[in-house]
Amino acid sequence: MSLPFNFTFVPWFRSVAPYIHKFRNQTFVVGVCGEAIAAGKLPNLAQDLALIQSMGVKIVLVHGFRPQVNEQLKAKNHSPKYFKGIRITDEVSLDCAQEAAGQLRYEIEAAFSQGLPNTPMAGATVRVISGNFLTARPVGIVDGVDFQHSGVVRKIDTAGIMRSLDMGALVLMSPFGFSPTGEAFNLAMEEVATSVATALQADKLIFVTEVPGIATDITLPVSEDNPIDTELPLDSAEKMLLELPEANQPGDTAFYLQHCVKACKGGVERSHIIPYAVDGSILLEVYVHDGIGTMVVDEKLESLREASVDDVGGILQLIEPFEKDGTLVKRSRTEIERDVGLYTVIEHDGVIFACAALYTYPEARTAELAALTVSPDVQGQGDGDRVLKRIEQRAKLAGLDSIFVLTTRTMHWFIKRGFVQVDPDWLPDARKRKYNWDRKSQVLVKNIL
Template sequence: MPGGPDPLRHNPGNFARHPGRHPRHPMSLVFPHTFIPWFRAVAPYIHAYRGKTFVVGLAGEAIAAGKLNNFVQDLAILHAMGIKLVLVHGFRPQVNEQLAAKGHASRYSHGLRITDEVTLDCAQEAAGQLRFEIEAAFSQGLPNTPMANATVRVVSGNFLTARPVGIVDGVDFMHSGVVRRVDGPTIRRAIDIGALVLLSPFGFSPTGEAFNLTMEDVATATAIALQADKLLFMTEIPGIAEDRSDPDSAIDTELALADAKRLLAQLPPPAQPTDTAFYLQHCVKACEAGVERSHILPFSVDGAILQEVFTHDGIGTMVVDEKLESLHEATADDVGGIIQLIEPFERDGTLVRRERTEIERDVANYTIIEHDGVIFGCAALYPYPEARTGEMAALTISPQVQGQGDGERILKRIEQRAKAAGLDSIFVLTTRTMHWFIKRGFVQVDPDWLPEARKRKYNWDRRSQVLVKKL
């Protein structure tokens, strides 16, 4: 066979081409009826993020909690999908541990560490040890793990120029610094050839003096310098709570930049990483400087970064310059997405089948909801002006987001369109979802109620129920 044997087929240490032949392999536990729909659901995100740049900030607490190996495996998956990665690690608990071993107290002010000579030595030791551990984790190639067949080259260097924090309110921060400049072009060249760039929170002045930086400052400055597509913080907190007065309430999965700025203005200056404003201030700064999306994710949840990147609602809080979800009328560019959305419902008989040519012809009748370029809901309005009514057809919401109110949002938009067209009512034909419509003000009528033009096309064999709502 040209090129020799297929290593994936013949090497027992690698993934088998037919995992069913290897019952011990984890993939043999995945059933097609769950795996295939899931894989198809994440495909749009794989296409959308290929070639994009992500800067990831990993809190030192995550490494101390033993999360490094699984996290590195998740980054290797992102790397394999063509995402360009910069990883910035923190080291707060590791430095504290070194200081405690030397009997030296940790000192903070204004939410920053005060770095004296002893603390600087401890920080350098901790950074060196962590860099070694991270590079070792990326060098794994264990069979039956996401690292099998992975080749992730890690590049580090003096990419950061720093300046001292100085004296603030009478407090001398000594060797604590802030980022002055990021060597973006050099980092860009490294990630463009497929390397993962690893940055420690250290910077150097033009005279060679070392400064202890914060992971959050380095990650934010790097994301801005690269104009990254995403800045993701793996943190001690799950995200920003929807109920600001109750930190245990549900997480606000998407926060508009304007709302994030208003919230930040109401919060006290953060003193520790678990304070709401601690990571939020960096997300706001990044978005204001051109980074499209910034995320706050919990490292305590296994696979959090994969859930955030490849699912509709994610798992943490995303700060964006504007809401990514939009409700609008469809255009010709949306035809493919509409077909992909409604096809499963046509196959199981929930919807009447529509040919592509019909959808292309009537695409202006459709209203869609899309999130991050993916269509998750649609409906069409077919007016019958002579009867002052209109049919709402093909109302479809993706199973991934059902129960989140998108159906009601589309219904309201269709009602608005109908009113604007001078219609007095809208009607639907359904075989399975009558109760959903009744709860929203529709009443059942006899099929003879239908406008003459629609009655001629009524399928008596399908026996669809007709429901009407007055506007």
């Protein structure tokens, strides 16, 4: 093993450790579209999910089968029919759906049963449990269209799923449900995954899809100039849905986004849209800081918000130990009360666990990120990243091009998050006049365009 590899592997592995600790014993519901399986992505997906499960995550896997059912229909010279994005399931379509579901279940179980030496599955023991964990009811007749054997979720057997997860199994669910009378219904993978995640109050709902995520400008396709918005607050996602046309096809921007919003409103803290085209996309989304797709997050659950005058005492209590050891410049209560509207905080049960302030310099189109502090009780759990993300969003909304920070001890934390070191002469004139040359703070800048 070469020495340069050590220098890259060790810091990377250490950077992943906080996420491994954080997600242990959490529950992820993963919805994989049938297109991903048709594209030959199942072996790598199985390897990645087995790896995640080995790190203590409980996984419910819901598979789609849209292209597989259409292939079966084509073989029988029968055309697929949809209305408002929902399949009209006649008798022939129901037979095809049952055949496709059976075949996919076999392929998925086989993928998780591999254990060849020198592969990521070597030594893995993944027990896959599937069954009638949900009951369904018919969609019925909508706008004069009879959906026949198409159904929607009626009830999730939460207790049964949790017993299986607690036994260490991976729970596999097909987009099929049965009524109390035993009648079979074809359901949408997206609805099943959302319903299961909500019923379990899962920590994450992850859609592995045909789309790369939600673009920053929803009116234009994803490109270098219009990248993926890696984090969407729930209220922003809801507003976005109001601006988008009705989603009838999986490629429509709102198709998966509407389910992410529904899940977050139902109590799921985070919902993700990631591309199956990128190898290892689940690992990149879960264990890398910026992820690779779009995450919709209900910030109310984390109480990530702008500060008010009632938070002054909590902010002072949080930053005081760091002022005493010289990590932060001392700020008076009067100063914090005056600037409290510039602060962003994370609060839980009345306690401030993280904070940061944003001081703008509009003439230079930049702003200073100041007093970024995370309580030692929760360090390593991502609160610093969440506050930084909100500060970046506030700076963007103010029309600024960059943010900068002055630090004496946390340079590497900021460099890992896209900041670069510059000479103090870079500072805006108004800030340069207040620069403490005796403290010798390092100046780091991040472009946010």
